[in-house]
Every structure is written in structure tokens, then in C-alpha cells.
Amino acid sequence: MSYVYELSMSEVKIPRKKTPKRVTSTMKKEVIQACDYLQYTLPFSCEDCTHFSASNETCTLGLPTEHHLKRNQEKSYFLSGKMALCRFQEID
Numbered sequence: 726m727s728y729v730y731e732l733s734m735s736e737v738k739i740p741r742k743k744t745p746k747r748v749t750s751t752m753k754k755e756v757i758q759a760c761d762y763l764q765y766t767l768p769f770s771c772e773d774c775t776h777f778s779a780s781n782e783t784c785t786l787g788l789p790t791e792h793h794l795k796r797n798q799e800k801s802y803f804l805s806g807k808m809a810l811c812r813f814q815e816i817d
């Protein structure tokens with residue numbers, strides 16, 4: 726047997742470096758068609774939601790609002806054509 730074969734079949738485990746955990750989770754963004762954005766009045770931001778407290782820009786459900794604020798949604802849309810839609814949004 727060759728040395729390489731024996732080495733490959735041996736039970737010696739080489740310690741591997743683990744990938745560090747991400748600091749923040751990624752936000753999935755949805756593609757919005759430009760014709761839909763222009764044609765319809767879409768409720769896409771926290772400012773359109775009943776759970777939004779405008780005085781301090783927080784969500785009464787305790788969700789992070791940073792990605793769903795109107796200014797950030799519009800910036801994201803104009804740059805990439807995508808928005809981070811909130812699954813818990815409620816409109817009156």
C-alpha cells in the first residue's frame with residue numbers, strides 16, 4: 726500500500742475551522758414589477774401598517790422596522806427593484 730492511500734484511509738481527523746456565525750441574518754427581498762409599483766398603491770412599508778408607532782419608529786409587535794421603513798424600501802427598490810416585504814403587515 727502506498728503512503729497516500731494509507732493516509733487517506735486512516736481515521737485521523739483533521740480539525741477544521743468553523744465558519745463564524747453571521748452577525749445579522751439576511752433579509753429576503755421580493756421583486757416588484759415596475760408597472761405594478763406605478764399602477765397600484767401598494768402598502769409596502771411600516772408607515773402603511775397598523776402596528777407602526779410613528780413617534781419612535783417602532784413596531785408594536787417588537788419586529789425590527791429598519792428594513793421596512795418607507796425611505797429604506799424606496800431606496801432598495803430604486804437601486805435593485807426589490808423590497809423587503811413584512812409578513813406581519815396589517816392595513817386598515
Ligand code: SF4
Nearest residue numbers: 771774777784811813
Ligand atoms: S408588522 Fe411589519 S410592517 Fe408592521 S410595523 Fe411591524 S415591522 Fe413594520
